[in-house]
Amino acid sequence: MKRVAVLTSGGDAPGMNAALRAVVRTAIYYGIEVIGVKRGYSGLIKSDFIPLGIGSVADIIHRGGTILRTARCEEFFHREGREKAVRNMVSAGIEGLVAIGGDGTFRGAVELEKLGMPVVGIPGTIDNDIPCTQWTIGFDTAVNTVVDAINKIRDTATSHERVFVIEVMGRKAGFIALAAGLAGGAESIIIPEKPFEVGDVITKIMRGQNRGKLHSIILVAEGVSGALEISKKIHEAAGLDTRVTILGHIQRGGSPTAWDRILASRMGAEAVKQLIQGERKKMIGIKGDAIKSYDIEWALSQTHEINMQDYHLSAILSI
Ligand code: ATP
Numbered sequence: 583m584k585r586v587a588v589l590t591s592g593g594d595a596p597g598m599n600a601a602l603r604a605v606v607r608t609a610i611y612y613g614i615e616v617i618g619v620k621r622g623y624s625g626l627i628k629s630d631f632i633p634l635g636i637g638s639v640a641d642i643i644h645r646g647g648t649i650l651r652t653a654r655c656e657e658f659f660h661r662e663g664r665e666k667a668v669r670n671m672v673s674a675g676i677e678g679l680v681a682i683g684g685d686g687t688f689r690g691a692v693e694l695e696k697l698g699m700p701v702v703g704i705p706g707t708i709d710n711d712i713p714c715t716q717w718t719i720g721f722d723t724a725v726n727t728v729v730d731a732i733n734k735i736r737d738t739a740t741s742h743e744r745v746f747v748i749e750v751m752g753r754k755a756g757f758i759a760l761a762a763g764l765a766g767g768a769e770s771i772i773i774p775e776k777p778f779e780v781g782d783v784i785t786k787i788m789r790g791q792n793r794g795k796l797h798s799i800i801l802v803a804e805g806v807s808g809a810l811e812i813s814k815k816i817h818e819a820a821g822l823d824t825r826v827t828i829l830g831h832i833q834r835g836g837s838p839t840a841w842d843r844i845l846a847s848r849m850g851a852e853a854v855k856q857l858i859q860g861e862r863k864k865m866i867g868i869k870g871d872a873i874k875s876y877d878i879e880w881a882l883s884q885t886h887e888i889n890m891q892d893y894h895l896s897a898i899l900s901i
Contacts, residue, residue: 585615586857587631587676590648591622591655591683591690594834595706595720597842598648598682603639604850605680605704610636612858617676621651622683623658623690626667631674643843646723646835652683658690668697678857680850682706682719688865688878695878700862702853703878706846708834710757713884714876715867719849722841724751724833725761731829732766732799743796745787745816745824749809750801751833756888758833759803764896769798771896772812774805775888780812784819786900791820798822848873 588605590598602618609616616634619625632638642649657663671679678700681691684707691701705712708724728750739746748768752758756773763771769790770783787798800816802809813824838846849866852873856864864875 583614583677583858585617585675586678586680586854587617587619587671587674588634588650588680589619589622589625589682590650590652590706591681591687592652593684593707594647594652595708595718596646596723596834596836596838597719597846598652598706599639599642599645600838600843600846601682601704601706601719601850602648602650603643604847605854606634606639607636608851608854612854614854614858617674618650621653622655622687623667624653624655626670627655627657627663629670629674644837646837654686664693664697668694668699671699678702680704680853680857684709684718685712685882688712688882692863692878692882695863700857701878702856702861702875703865704849704853705865705867708751708758709753709755711753711755711886712867713886714865714874714881715869715886717845717868719842719846720838721757722845723836723839724758725765726839727833727836728758728762728829729766731827731832732762732768732801735827736766736797736799739797739799742823745798745800745813745820745822747800747802747809747813747816747824747826749804749826749828751829752803752805754805755886756803756805759801760888760892760896763801764892766799766801767900768801768896769900770800771893772800772802772806773888773893774803776890776893780815783812784816787816787820787822791822796822
């Protein structure tokens, strides 16, 4: 194998740059040239290619976002778009691709392989909603961002004796809400994986109120929707001053944590090794402390279950 390409696709996540650096440096170490593709799959269709040398990835390990930029590409959903992408790659002498992104990016990778292009996927998304990996690149940084926000909101919630309903990202999954809620000491955590009654949240707040506790942090995953409605119901039932904070895109930014950089470095290096070994359709994951690889199609048919023990633990600790 003489030349591989690398791209970042879907939503950006802190640590994508660290993964890119690992891919480039590992490939060069093994004598392979690397081509960077700008803006995900649309860069493949437009031949938006740049050669990446050792120096091109210097000074990026600590930066959020992705220097390759990222995009969602409608044309890639159609066979003609994907065929054009493969033609462009073949004419540029590209023999394999490392795709860093979420499950959509992995679905695109499967389709590329069907057209003859070997692909290895690296899970890069803050949502952690990818099967066959306990951690995705960017999740740890996003959770730390949310915990930092909870700490700040807690100060004002205590001072004003208010209830804060904080909505966090995570698409249809509650990984960010659960991890940040446990780490941030939230009174209630509302996630899509667990049906909930606003009445139970209110009962808990009232119980606290009776003990003289007048502030509360309620963490709601975006997949549940209705943070405003929950806040309104709490206000009406408990007569408490309630506020809603939707954290939004700050959860996507920032310098990646040490863990995200370590994960990205390990996964980036492994992705290149998989291509060198002749693998054609793999995703990289981590289980315990071990870096693993799985057939992407099979992996996408699996589920990543949320840790319900942590959910119950958070309920016990916030009694
Ligand atoms: P995130 O989890 O952050 O949203 P993602 O990788 O899941 O990241 P998507 O927008 O779902 O983000 O997918 C990225 C791109 O992958 C799409 O814009 C499209 O170009 C391609 N893609 C997704 N699904 C498919 C598919 N079934 N077939 C071909 N290409 C796909």
